[in-house]
Amino acid sequence: MSHKNLHDILQETPATTLLRNSRIGMYVYPVVAPEFTNWRSEQQAWRDSAVLFDQSHHMDEVVIEGPDAAKFLEGLAINSFANFGTNRAKHFVPVSPEGHVIGDHIMFRENENKFVSVGRAPTSNWLLYNASLGKHDVKLTHSPRSPSRPDGKLVTRIHYRFQIQGPEAPKIFEKMNGGPIPDIKFFHVDWVNIAGRKVRALRHGMAGAPGLEIWGPYDEKDEIRAAILKAAEEAGVDLHQVGSRAYSTNTLESGWIPSPLPGIYTSPELEGYRKWLGADSYEANGSLGGSFISDDIRDYYTNPYELGYGIYVKFDHDFVGRAALEKMKDQVRRKKVTFEWNAEDVMNVIASSFKKGEPNKKWIDFPQPNYASSSFDKVMHGDKMVGLSMFNGYSFNERCLLSLGVVDADVQEGDVLTLIWGEPNGGSGKTSVERHEQAEIRVRVSPTPYASEARENYAESWRTKRTA
Amino acid sequence: MSHKNLHDILQETPATTLLRNSRIGMYVYPVVAPEFTNWRSEQQAWRDSAVLFDQSHHMDEVVIEGPDAAKFLEGLAINSFANFGTNRAKHFVPVSPEGHVIGDHIMFRENENKFVSVGRAPTSNWLLYNASLGKHDVKLTHSPRSPSRPDGKLVTRIHYRFQIQGPEAPKIFEKMNGGPIPDIKFFHVDWVNIAGRKVRALRHGMAGAPGLEIWGPYDEKDEIRAAILKAAEEAGVDLHQVGSRAYSTNTLESGWIPSPLPGIYTSPELEGYRKWLGADSYEANGSLGGSFISDDIRDYYTNPYELGYGIYVKFDHDFVGRAALEKMKDQVRRKKVTFEWNAEDVMNVIASSFKKGEPNKKWIDFPQPNYASSSFDKVMHGDKMVGLSMFNGYSFNERCLLSLGVVDADVQEGDVLTLIWGEPNGGSGKTSVERHEQAEIRVRVSPTPYASEARENYAESWRTKRTA
Numbered sequence: 001m002s003h004k005n006l007h008d009i010l011q012e013t014p015a016t017t018l019l020r021n022s023r024i025g026m027y028v029y030p031v032v033a034p035e036f037t038n039w040r041s042e043q044q045a046w047r048d049s050a051v052l053f054d055q056s057h058h059m060d061e062v063v064i065e066g067p068d069a070a071k072f073l074e075g076l077a078i079n080s081f082a083n084f085g086t087n088r089a090k091h092f093v094p095v096s097p098e099g100h101v102i103g104d105h106i107m108f109r110e111n112e113n114k115f116v117s118v119g120r121a122p123t124s125n126w127l128l129y130n131a132s133l134g135k136h137d138v139k140l141t142h143s144p145r146s147p148s149r150p151d152g153k154l155v156t157r158i159h160y161r162f163q164i165q166g167p168e169a170p171k172i173f174e175k176m177n178g179g180p181i182p183d184i185k186f187f188h189v190d191w192v193n194i195a196g197r198k199v200r201a202l203r204h205g206m207a208g209a210p211g212l213e214i215w216g217p218y219d220e221k222d223e224i225r226a227a228i229l230k231a232a233e234e235a236g237v238d239l240h241q242v243g244s245r246a247y248s249t250n251t252l253e254s255g256w257i258p259s260p261l262p263g264i265y266t267s268p269e270l271e272g273y274r275k276w277l278g279a280d281s282y283e284a285n286g287s288l289g290g291s292f293i294s295d296d297i298r299d300y301y302t303n304p305y306e307l308g309y310g311i312y313v314k315f316d317h318d319f320v321g322r323a324a325l326e327k328m329k330d331q332v333r334r335k336k337v338t339f340e341w342n343a344e345d346v347m348n349v350i351a352s353s354f355k356k357g358e359p360n361k362k363w364i365d366f367p368q369p370n371y372a373s374s375s376f377d378k379v380m381h382g383d384k385m386v387g388l389s390m391f392n393g394y395s396f397n398e399r400c401l402l403s404l405g406v407v408d409a410d411v412q413e414g415d416v417l418t419l420i421w422g423e424p425n426g427g428s429g430k431t432s433v434e435r436h437e438q439a440e441i442r443v444r445v446s447p448t449p450y451a452s453e454a455r456e457n458y459a460e461s462w463r464t465k466r467t468a
Numbered sequence: 469m470s471h472k473n474l475h476d477i478l479q480e481t482p483a484t485t486l487l488r489n490s491r492i493g494m495y496v497y498p499v500v501a502p503e504f505t506n507w508r509s510e511q512q513a514w515r516d517s518a519v520l521f522d523q524s525h526h527m528d529e530v531v532i533e534g535p536d537a538a539k540f541l542e543g544l545a546i547n548s549f550a551n552f553g554t555n556r557a558k559h560f561v562p563v564s565p566e567g568h569v570i571g572d573h574i575m576f577r578e579n580e581n582k583f584v585s586v587g588r589a590p591t592s593n594w595l596l597y598n599a600s601l602g603k604h605d606v607k608l609t610h611s612p613r614s615p616s617r618p619d620g621k622l623v624t625r626i627h628y629r630f631q632i633q634g635p636e637a638p639k640i641f642e643k644m645n646g647g648p649i650p651d652i653k654f655f656h657v658d659w660v661n662i663a664g665r666k667v668r669a670l671r672h673g674m675a676g677a678p679g680l681e682i683w684g685p686y687d688e689k690d691e692i693r694a695a696i697l698k699a700a701e702e703a704g705v706d707l708h709q710v711g712s713r714a715y716s717t718n719t720l721e722s723g724w725i726p727s728p729l730p731g732i733y734t735s736p737e738l739e740g741y742r743k744w745l746g747a748d749s750y751e752a753n754g755s756l757g758g759s760f761i762s763d764d765i766r767d768y769y770t771n772p773y774e775l776g777y778g779i780y781v782k783f784d785h786d787f788v789g790r791a792a793l794e795k796m797k798d799q800v801r802r803k804k805v806t807f808e809w810n811a812e813d814v815m816n817v818i819a820s821s822f823k824k825g826e827p828n829k830k831w832i833d834f835p836q837p838n839y840a841s842s843s844f845d846k847v848m849h850g851d852k853m854v855g856l857s858m859f860n861g862y863s864f865n866e867r868c869l870l871s872l873g874v875v876d877a878d879v880q881e882g883d884v885l886t887l888i889w890g891e892p893n894g895g896s897g898k899t900s901v902e903r904h905e906q907a908e909i910r911v912r913v914s915p916t917p918y919a920s921e922a923r924e925n926y927a928e929s930w931r932t933k934r935t936a
Contacts, residue, residue: 026502026506034494036493038493038901038902040902149501152618152622152623152624154620351815353864354815354867366833396821396902399824431504432503434512434864
């Protein structure tokens with residue numbers, strides 16, 4: 001019997017059971033080669049020289065056009081659209097009626113009535129569903145993320161999307177532009193010249209260093225990349241293309257959590273949405289992993305304040321979830337931190353997979369040990385759970401494993417807590433999980449973003465506006 | 469200035485310098501997804517249940533047709549063709565005039581005048597070159613290995629090629645064949661039914677357990693795979709598709725060294741061949757890695773006897789290298805072994821990448837730490853080099869790192885030697901190498917093949933015929 005939608009599925013299987021035992025496999029960064037040089041050198045390059053990220057494939061893209069485009073989007077955004085001019089970008093965050101984060105996208109305003117929105121599927125689906133309600137004069141075009149296992153099949157997208165980052169990146173920009181590039185403000189867009197074409201460029205800084213994100217028609221991708229590589233060579237910059245293995249770890253140094261669980265499984269107001277979401281949707285197939293086990297899916301929801309997006313919340317407009325956030329805004333709440341993993345405890349976990357005949361701990365895969373679309377590892381202070389680790393990875397720059405997550409308000413930087421690594425009872429039914437036992441790993445609570453470069457040199461954003 | 473061929477390149481750059489600093493990056497298993505479930509469970513499946521290897525992409529394929537096909541091939545083979553009937557396969561090994569291994573392929577005889585040969589590029593190139601001399605009435609069709617970084621481009625081949633292996637594999641064969649399959653002898657070919665098609669099947673056993681290799685037109689690939697997966701499901705077998713990360717490690721348990729350096733850089737008789745080999749050839753771009761450093765490329769050559777192929781050598785025919793092998797055959801020589809790496813020393817190497825501000829050892833990447841097309845790590849007994857480690861990897865089945873290589877004749881099973889891990893002077897110019905220091909890792913000399921299953925249950929082949 002095949003299910004038609006998420007709502008039907010949830011009638012038979014609780015959300016936590018469904019997602020915890022998803023058979024979808026690793027959440028990968030598809031199509032892009034695993035390594036161009038090697039992932040250690042690629043990580044070093046974003047700190048020391050320059051990198052080229054190929055972001056053409058791992059994200060959904062939604063183009064929103066029409067006379068109601070801005071009004072439509074504003075009604076789904078915690079962000080204000082008051083200052084959202086053409087050629088600017090926003091870190092767009094929609095929440096559920098209860099104020100829980102659904103996801104986040106980077107949204108570009110190309111002109112008065114046209115936006116391009118880029119990120120994981122939950123935000124795309126939410127946009128598509130709301131447009132389908134027919135209350136706004138908007139037209140949406142959806143380019144879903146590329147297949148995880150293309151297996152030699154042709155993959156195309158609407159746009160290529162590159163980021164060029166790192167301390168040496170400006171030398172490349174100037175060379176490829178044929179002269180100084182415009183002085184673009186953070187999250188503003190301007191045009192640069194590449195290979196005789198005018199290309200849109202967003203001033204960004206994902207890996208904790210200044211950079212540009214550029215995009216254009218997908219069929220120009222190879223030509224543009226070749227021009228970037230040539231410019232780097234001519235500028236004498238040791239530019240590294242970054243492969244899929246290193247790519248996802250750049251967020252550990254800059255502090256963005258890419259993987260909140262969409263808070264859409266329980267809201268009575270969202271029953272229609274769950275009926276709209278197909279059995280093949282991210283929401284029905286994404287996986288939930290880690291040591292934190294609750295039968296109540298709501299325990300995995302997060303709100304924008306605890307993810308560090310409080311500074312985006314503007315009550316200058318009506319939006320889904322506004323009333324909930326108004327209640328939430330002055331409450332004592334969890335805060336986002338970086339966890340620095342104790343090396344000795346990490347070594348003990350690894351060593352357990354070198355003892356034949358003895359139970360092994362969950363394998364820590366490098367540089368990216370995450371084994372689910374959304375991860376939640378318990379962080380304990382004695383017997384009390386005081387936090388959740390939500391996205392982990394190894395940084396060759398910092399020579400340690402780091403993770404991003406949330407902790408209770410009274411946890412302080414420098415506190416040493418205990419992360420429970422691995423799943424109980426030998427592991428869940430996820431195909432990404434080998435049988436294992438749980439382990440304890442000490443973690444030190446550290447600032448977010450962890451990279452001092454990102455903390456000190458970032459433009460105005462949530463990354464530098466740390467809340468107590 | 470662009471070079472036209474390998475010979476020209478070698479006039480300016482010694483072979484060791486060229487290959488040691490190749491910028492080609494990791495030698496990857498292309499196109500196939502890194503993981504389908506996870507690489508630990510995929511490794512376990514070939515020991516415990518069943519696996520599906522997709523071998524369509526990582527090897528060259530050469531089709532050799534014509535009235536002189538057998539004669540042409542026999543003149544390049546240490547193997548006898550006397551018993552090479554139609555629908556059989558051989559482990560085809562060509563050597564240089566000096567008797568050094570050029571490479572190896574699996575060669576299928578489809579009919580009297582048609583062979584299909586599958587393996588790494590050096591053997592393909594050698595076949596293509598020899599055919600180009602025009603001395604034989606043969607036609608060769610070459611399908612080079614798929615691109616290492618397809619980047620979403622369409623990839624096609626002449627044939628798909630699957631292997632189904634593991635203790636539960638026979639249940640799948642019977643289900644997909646719709647009844648018992650023919651009793652095929654090892655390295656013989658017969659026909660089986662899959663999805664209403666008659667498909668060629670070679671009895672094989674690459675991972676140390678019985679299995680079949682099947683192939684057919686590439687455009688039938690998806691259909692055939694779907695039929696195999698369905699048959700496994702109906703047979704109640706937990707079949708794991710094996711991704712590119714686990715794939716290459718299966719040879720560690722079965723004992724085949726996939727990566728000898730082609731012994732073609734120095735022979736005066738092969739000057740014509742080196743002029744034929746382009747600047748873009750494997751021979752001009754493949755990388756050489758590891759702690760063993762010599763300025764004489766001949767020190768990296770191996771002969772068929774030390775790789776365990778002595779039982780193939782038959783002097784019942786003329787072939788390139790025959791005279792050299794006749795001299796070599798009774799000499800005391802190195803022998804192939806498995807090295808079992810000491811877990812404590814491995815942990816110390818890994819731990820070095822968790823100490824900020826201190827020099828790190830060469831990163832051991834899991835499950836496949838190789839960082840070159842051909843690897844040569846020194847294996848020491850005190851101050852004396854007594855062996856070379858040539859292909860390494862981690863086995864979750866054995867819970868240890870293993871490598872395959874050669875040792876001097878007087879080294880005994882059980883001896884504990886020291887492998888030098890990493891390259892001198894901070895590492896070579898290969899892009900796959902991050903800066904590092906060398907380390908010592910104790911290794912225990914162990915039989916080849918290492919897996920007891922492979923040693924005990926293999927059909928007649930070099931794998932079971934261990935020479936003293």
